[in-house]
Amino acid sequence: MTNVTTGATGLRTRLRQLSDDELLGRLRVLPRGSEERAAACEILVERHEKLVRSCVRQYRNSPEPTEDLMQVGYVGLLKAINNYDPAIGNSLSAYAAPCVSGEIKRHFRDKRWQIHVRRSAQEALLELRKATEELTHQLGRQPGDGELAERLGISDEELLEARQADMVFTTYSLDAPLSDRDESAELGDVLGDEDAEVDRAIDMAALATHWDELPEREQRILVMRFYGNLTQAEIGTRLGISQMHVSRLLTRALGHLRDRLLDAAVSV
Template sequence: MPKATPDTPERIRAADGWHDPAEKLLFERLADLPPGHPAKEQIRNDLVVRHQGLVARLARRFLNRGETLEDLLQSGNVGLVKAIDGYDVARGHAFTAYAVPMILGEIKRHFRDTGWAIHVPRRVQNLKMLVHAACEELGQRLGRRPSPQELAYELDVTVEEAEEGLAADEVYSCLSLDAMISEDNDRRDDSAVAQPDTDLELVVERITLWPLLNELPEREREVLLMRFFGNETQTEIATMLGVSQVHVSRLEAKACGELRRHMQAA
């Protein structure tokens, strides 16, 4: 009879779901310390240093969009600290699956707050968004750019406020955070032209899909979230979870097949 292979640290780590056992100990110690304990800040700093590679990788996706890498890293680290403070190690979820959406959210918030040619108050920024949306809707209905008076009537604001929103819209400049920009920036601007909304066909599928995600095993759900919402590659996910790329591929295929089966049954 062949002898059973004893569990190595690598086996224990893969089964436990932690690529670095020392990192889990840091999170457990952080959770055990009472608020205000002097050691909490040092542990938080250690965790921040450990995840600088993740922040840098996510921040580089937004280069060449008008913001420096330093600013993007700073915003990403704000999201990282929030993720560290809000993470519950007792739930057993992979920290990276929890942290990636928060880091991306802070980077995108940085663009929303700083993507202006001049600084304007938050009230005017909100007014700008209302006026911009109303301009597009009225422009489609009227076949021309609406006047400040028409915007004021549509939004139930004063003409002065409509003009203020229009002025803010003119100084605002921001590239899409979701669309890839070509190197020569040779793109046609079709933003003011009505186009069929193909996403409407997916509404029912999305409504059906979300509850099904919660029924998947935890590890398969984490892989799908990192793969399709965090835009991570299978290799990157494998590194984060401490497993092989082949294993990640199998988990992804199994989860997608299960979701597809339930969607077809519905």
């Protein structure tokens, strides 16, 4: 056990001496699941922790816990590390920043509050911003929630509701004209639809990182099931195995991919 631990420590020591581009170059040639690849990825994540914190800092007044947003940001960083090509980009930091910010924005987009906000919450939000600025000057630091609630004379629940109101984006009518000219185009005319293929591309890229970990037969089963739209019985006929066996292999393959993706998000 001591030799294994010493070897792992020595490996990380050697890798820490490499630049980002050198580490990224090794990531592209090392087999997935290897100890060296995992160590190189871990070192890159550690080096760019400040970048993630910088992206999260602008949301420090949101209802979402900072540590939760850090986890979301790390997911974006890992995607950047896996997709960045040193031969094309200028630096990993420049490439990763929009990836991290985009992942955090996606998180808020999926969890944001309803557009309608009660008038009392809107008024409390204005008072909250004012009180935050005044107390920051008086105390020489960011005031805590208890100090803000006492200053405003509101409960903790009302303070939270005001903070939640701050998460709502400014909205405009889709019928609003874009200019004062006659027959001007309306806002709804120039807004594009959300491209579902973007999310699908990100999901496929994440799956690709663990695809080679599956046995070849399980890869074929997944392809035939989800791209060929074959039934389990049809797959079994082509592979010469029972439908029950196909079901077990399919369940095992999907379970492995799911566990690997969840482990990647939690480990960072």
